[in-house]
Amino acid sequence: MAGIGGAETTGKKWGWGLLNAVVVVYALVPVLWIVSLSFKSSKTLADGNFIPREWSLENYQNIFSTSEFTRALINSIGIAIIATAIAVVFGTMAAYAIARLDFPGKNLLVGVSLLIAMFPQVSLVSPLFEIERSLGLFDTWPGLILPYITFALPLAIYTLSAFFREIPWELEKAAKMDGATPGQAFRRVIAPLAAPGVFTTAILVFIFCWNDFLFAISLTSTEQSRTVPVALSFFTGSSQFEDPAGSIAAAAVVITIPIILFVLFFQRRIVAGLTSGAVKG
Amino acid sequence: MAEIVLDKVTKRYPDGALAVQEVNLEIADGEFIILVGPSGCGKSTTLNMIAGLEDITDGELRIGGQRVNEKAPKDRDIAMVFQSYALYPHMTVKENMAFPLRLAKVDNATVEKKVKEAAEILDLTQHLDRKPSNLSGGQRQRVAMGRAIVRNPKAFLMDEPLSNLDAKLRVQMRTSVSRLQKQLGTTTVYVTHDQTEAMTLGDRVVVMRGGVVQQIGAPQFLYDQPANLFVAGFIGSPSMNFVPATLENGALRSVIGDVTLTDRVRQLVEAADAPREVIMGIRPEHFEDAALVDAAALSSGGKFTHQVDVLESMGSDKYAYFNLTGEQAASAELQELAKDAGSDDVPGDGIPLVTRLSSASGAVEGASADIWFDADKVQLFDPSNGRNLTYTER
Ligand SMILES: Nc1ncnc2c1ncn2[C@@H]1O[C@H](COP(=O)(O)OP(=O)(O)OP(=O)(O)O)[C@@H](O)[C@H]1O
Ligand SMILES: [Mg+2]
Numbered sequence: 001m002a003g004i005g006g007a008e009t010t011g012k013k014w015g016w017g018l019l020n021a022v023v024v025v026y027a028l029v030p031v032l033w034i035v036s037l038s039f040k041s042s043k044t045l046a047d048g049n050f051i052p053r054e055w056s057l058e059n060y061q062n063i064f065s066t067s068e069f070t071r072a073l074i075n076s077i078g079i080a081i082i083a084t085a086i087a088v089v090f091g092t093m094a095a096y097a098i099a100r101l102d103f104p105g106k107n108l109l110v111g112v113s114l115l116i117a118m119f120p121q122v123s124l125v126s127p128l129f130e131i132e133r134s135l136g137l138f139d140t141w142p143g144l145i146l147p148y149i150t151f152a153l154p155l156a157i158y159t160l161s162a163f164f165r166e167i168p169w170e171l172e173k174a175a176k177m178d179g180a181t182p183g184q185a186f187r188r189v190i191a192p193l194a195a196p197g198v199f200t201t202a203i204l205v206f207i208f209c210w211n212d213f214l215f216a217i218s219l220t221s222t223e224q225s226r227t228v229p230v231a232l233s234f235f236t237g238s239s240q241f242e243d244p245a246g247s248i249a250a251a252a253v254v255i256t257i258p259i260i261l262f263v264l265f266f267q268r269r270i271v272a273g274l275t276s277g278a279v280k281g
Numbered sequence: 282m283a284e285i286v287l288d289k290v291t292k293r294y295p296d297g298a299l300a301v302q303e304v305n306l307e308i309a310d311g312e313f314i315i316l317v318g319p320s321g322c323g324k325s326t327t328l329n330m331i332a333g334l335e336d337i338t339d340g341e342l343r344i345g346g347q348r349v350n351e352k353a354p355k356d357r358d359i360a361m362v363f364q365s366y367a368l369y370p371h372m373t374v375k376e377n378m379a380f381p382l383r384l385a386k387v388d389n390a391t392v393e394k395k396v397k398e399a400a401e402i403l404d405l406t407q408h409l410d411r412k413p414s415n416l417s418g419g420q421r422q423r424v425a426m427g428r429a430i431v432r433n434p435k436a437f438l439m440d441e442p443l444s445n446l447d448a449k450l451r452v453q454m455r456t457s458v459s460r461l462q463k464q465l466g467t468t469t470v471y472v473t474h475d476q477t478e479a480m481t482l483g484d485r486v487v488v489m490r491g492g493v494v495q496q497i498g499a500p501q502f503l504y505d506q507p508a509n510l511f512v513a514g515f516i517g518s519p520s521m522n523f524v525p526a527t528l529e530n531g532a533l534r535s536v537i538g539d540v541t542l543t544d545r546v547r548q549l550v551e552a553a554d555a556p557r558e559v560i561m562g563i564r565p566e567h568f569e570d571a572a573l574v575d576a577a578a579l580s581s582g583g584k585f586t587h588q589v590d591v592l593e594s595m596g597s598d599k600y601a602y603f604n605l606t607g608e609q610a611a612s613a614e615l616q617e618l619a620k621d622a623g624s625d626d627v628p629g630d631g632i633p634l635v636t637r638l639s640s641a642s643g644a645v646e647g648a649s650a651d652i653w654f655d656a657d658k659v660q661l662f663d664p665s666n667g668r669n670l671t672y673t674e675r
Contacts (some may be wrong), residue, residue: 038466041607168367170363170365170367171369174361174363174368174369175333175365175380177334177354177355177360178428179384180354180355180379180384181355184384188380192369192371193371
C-alpha cells in the first residue's frame with residue numbers, strides 16, 4: 001500500500017510540476033519577448049529573433065529623453081500610491097466594522113459595495129467625464145484618484161474582512177482585559193495581526209490603479225495627469241515613419257519594475273499563519 | 282484586591298435569551314469561588330459581566346464597594362484567563378506578559394522586574410523570548426496565567442482555563458493554580474465543567490442551572506447537603522444514586538429494601554411536609570457488602586440482594602454496578618443531568634445503581650450479592666420540584 005501510495009505521489013508531483021512549468025512558460029514568453037524587443041535597435045526590431053542580435057539601450061535612452069514618459073511615470077506612481085493608501089486605510093476600517101460589529105444596514109452596505117465592484121466601468125466613463133469637467137477635476141490627480149478609490153474600496157473591504165474574520169475575537173477581549181482602550185487594542189493587537197491582509201490588499205489595489213487604462217485615457221488630456229498606460233498609447237516614433245514598438249517595449253519593461261518591486265517588498269511581510277499559536281493548539 | 286458583589290445581576294442577550302437571572306453572590310476579599318454547571322447555564326456570561334465584556338441588563342455589580350456596571354473592562358482592574366488562552370501571537374512570551382504593564386505605562390525597569398518574577402513563579406524563564414506558537418499547551422496556559430498575575434489586579438477571572446490540557450497536565454496545573462492563588466491571595470472567580478476542579482480548588486462553589494443559582498456553599502457542604510436534586514446529582518463523581526421510593530408511617534419503601542427512617546431523617550421529613558412519593562438519593566460510598574457490616578448496623582439499615590452487573594476493583598475499593606428492575610426516578614432535574622452527562626439516549630431499562638464497597642468484599646461479577654446501605658445517609662427529594670426534604674443548614 002505504502003509503496004503504491006509513494007509512487008502515486010511522485011507521479012502526481014511530476015504531473016503538477018509539468019503543469020506548472022507549462023503555465024509559467026505560457027505567462028512568461030510574452031514578457032520575455034517584450035524585454036527582448038526593448039533591447040533591440042530600431043534596425044533589427046522586426047527581424048523576429050528572440051535573442052537580440054545586437055543589444056542596445058537606444059529605446060531606453062529614447063523614452064527618458066523627453067518628459068512625455070518621465071512625467072507619466074511620476075503621475076502613475078503618485079496617483080497609484082495615494083489611491084492605494086486611502087483605499088487601504090478606509091477599507092481597513094470598514095472591513096473591521098463589518099467583521100466585528102452588528103449594525104443595522106450591514107448587509108446592505110456589503111451588498112452595495114459588491115454592486116459597485118460589479119458595475120461595468122465603461123458605462124461610468126461619460127458621466128464621470130461630464131461631472132469632472134464641471135467640477136474642475138478633469139485632467140487632475142484627484143480626478144483619477146477618486147474613481148480609483150471608488151472601485152478599489154470594495155476590493156479592499158472584501159479581502160480585508162476575510163482577514164479580520166480569521167483573527168480570534170478573544171484576542172481583542174484579552175487586550176481589553178489587559179487594560180487597552182478599543183483604539184489601543186486595534187493598533188497593538190488587531191492591526192499587526194491583520195498586516196498580511198493589509199499588504200495583500202495594498203498590492204491588489206496598487207496593481208489595479210497602476211494598470212488602469214480606461215479611466216486614465218478618458219479623464220486626462222495632458223501630460224499633467226496622464227499615467228503611463230495612456231502615455232504609452234501616445235508614443236510615436238521620432239518621425240512618423242519610425243515604428244515606436246521599441247520605445248513601447250522599453251516603457252512596458254520600465255513600468256513592470258515598480259510592480260515587481262512592490263510585490264517583492266511586501267511579500268516578505270505576508271507570512272502565512274501569523275495567527276497560529278493564539279489559541280489552544 | 283477587593284470583594285466582588287453581584288446584586289440581582291441579570292443578563293438578557295439582544296436576541297431575547299435570558300442567560301443569567303437575578304444572581305446574588307458576595308465574594309469576599311481573597312476568596313476562591315468556583316462557578317459550575319452544565320453547558321449553557323450561564324457561567325461564562327456571569328464571568329464576562331464581572332469582567333465588563335458583557336453589559337449587565339439588570340442589577341448591580343460592585344467591586345471593592347464601588348458600582349462598576351458602567352465601567353469599561355480596563356477601568357475595573359481585573360485580569361482574565363481565557364479558555365483559549367488568547368495569547369498575542371505576534372509577541373514573544375515576554376512581550377505578552379509585559380503587555381498589561383506597558384498599557385499601564387509602567388517604567389521599563391519595573392516591567393522587567395515584574396515579568397521576571399512572574400516567569401520565575403510560573404517556571405517560564407527559559408521561554409521568555411519564544412513565540413506562543415512554539416510553546417506546548419501547558420506552557421501557553423502558564424503564559425496566560427503570567428499575563429494575568431504581572432499587574433497585581435484586584436481579581437482574577439478564569440474561564441475553564443485548564444480544559445484544553447490533557448488529563449495529566451490538568452492535574453498538575455490544578456495544584457499550581459491552587460498554590461498560586463493562595464500565595465497571591467487574590468480574589469478569584471473560576472469557571473469549570475470539571476467535578477474535581479470544583480471540589481478541590483475553591484473555598485466556595487456556586488452551582489448554576491439555566492441561568493439560576495441553585496446553591497452556594499463550601500464544596501463539602503454541597504456534597505453533604507445538596508439543596509435540591511440538581512445539585513445532588515451534579516456534585517460528586519460517580520454521582521448520587523436516585524431511586525423512586527414511598528414514604529409510609531415513618532418507613533421508606535423502595536426496590537433497594539425497606540427501611541425505618543432514623544429519628545434525624547424523620548424529623549426533617551416531617552418538618553418539610555414531605556409528599557408520599559419521593560425520590561431517594563444515596564451516594565455510592567454509603568453502600569457496603571452486607572457480610573462486612575456488624576449486626577447492629579445491619580438491622581437499622583436497608584438491605585437488598587441482586588446480581589452484580591459489573592464489578593470494578595480499584596485496589597482500595599470495589600465499585601459494584603447493578604441494574605435493578607423497576608421504573609427510574611423521573612424529574613426535570615434528573616433529565617437535564619442525564620443530558621449533560623450525555624447518557625440521556627442510553628436506553629434506560631431499570632434503575633442503575635453504583636455502589637462502593639470495601640476491598641474486602643467478596644462480591645463477584647455476574648453473581649448475586651447482599652448489599653447494605655446506611656439509612657441515616659439517605660436523602661429524600663420532592664419529585665415535583667426537586668427540593669431536598671432532608672436538607673439542614675449545618
Ligand atoms: N452572544 C449571545 N447571544 C445570545 N445568546 C447567548 C450569547 N452568548 C451566550 N448565549 C446564551 O446564553 C446562555 C449561557 O451561555 P454561556 O456561554 O454563559 O454558558 P456557559 O455556562 O459558559 O456554557 P459552557 O459551559 O458551554 O461554556 C446559553 O443558553 C447561550 O445560548
Ligand atoms: Mg462557557
